[in-house]
Amino acid sequence: MTEKQYQDKISSLERQLKALQNSSQKECEQHNKILTQQSKMAAMGEMIGNIAHQWRQPLMELSSILINTEAKIRIQENISNDEILEVINRSNHILKYMSNTIDDFRNFFAKDKEKTQFKISDQIKRTVNILSSTLDNKNIKVNIILKHNPTIYGYKNEYSQVLINIISNAKDVLVQRGIKNGLIEVKVYEQEGLCITEVLDNGGGISEKYIDDIFKPFMTFEKKDGTGIGLFMAKLIVENNMNGTLSASNEQNGAKFFITLPVY
Template structure:
């Protein structure tokens, strides 16, 4: 009897070890799939990230082209403003390539940067697209904290979440659409939150939105944006990225340690 119990225990132990190893293998496969999606299929993902900046570039040229066509005069300040925006957009597009290329490398250097610096760089890129659809963007900065991390990857997280909110606001034809970004400190953490009034995340369980290749109510979605965002925040910045439904829309909370 005692030998039987020992044999049963050993068999159970063996099965547990097999399940753990099988689970680890699944994690490795999933990680490799994510790596292939962001690196091996880089062109498709870059096109997804570049769609908004390219639209912004087009929207910058349209009023200039209209004035030239109608024989109206162009102020130097208008041309200089357009050039400044174009420089910002092309820099972001170049940085996007670097981000995808270096996403899973371990020899990247972390830098100390201010949150507002990155938010401003993103606003420069998305502002025209938001204005086109009358989407109001509010930025509430209780402080302008510094964090240590990969600032270009941090920008990718910002633009992914903003673009997701924008897409939902447009597709659902929301009246008086808005996106609100709040930045504050809480103990040893920097908190960045994103709110919108697009009606909330219609997925159950809600955390499915962070799974690789998951798309919902999006015809041209790649299903990689939020998955990558969570990886960047939690793997590369040792923080947390969570999503909730709050009031009349989605609520994303990014929690990053100061050091």
């Protein structure tokens, strides 16, 4: 082979390699796009479920106000303007609450446009509040323990989404395993410049044979309609977007998840 032929061969091989790299990178990007889309769909499903729960109570109230008013009119055949105004007032109040619920959820799932400073405790309380009707409904208690209250600089909605994923998983396990006194503990403290959020449940823990795989995509275990995207996405958010780490371990009574983030 002449020097020239040799060079040509090498360039041709380089071109092939480049093309191969490009196509595998494209494939990878495509793959990630699909995953993000699926995780959005899963989050959307959760959100609708949560709104449904949060609306059940006010819908019942509204319906009972209307039934009472109707009964009154049919029986007495007269009702004062003041009474009607009172009914309207109470109904408006309930409708406002329902409308606020939607706004709350919408804001939560809107993408953060920019990083901001936020107090970790505020965001935890807001997140637990969002989930409270679902958790109440299943008789699951949530304890928030704040040893410190660090400020974080980053995407606060994304932090919430991570918490929602972890708490929802704990809820799933507690319900599935029929645990009576379901308890989820969210603990925050500062250690060596890191803000640590621990989420502990008493659901019996992660099955040992799956514990190494729970953060991998599409890995769902012992669930009827799991997607296996929740923890994968949560880890991606914490480690790629927030400069932190996400890990899990088993404790005596259940699973414990650790989120570490740099303190601002």
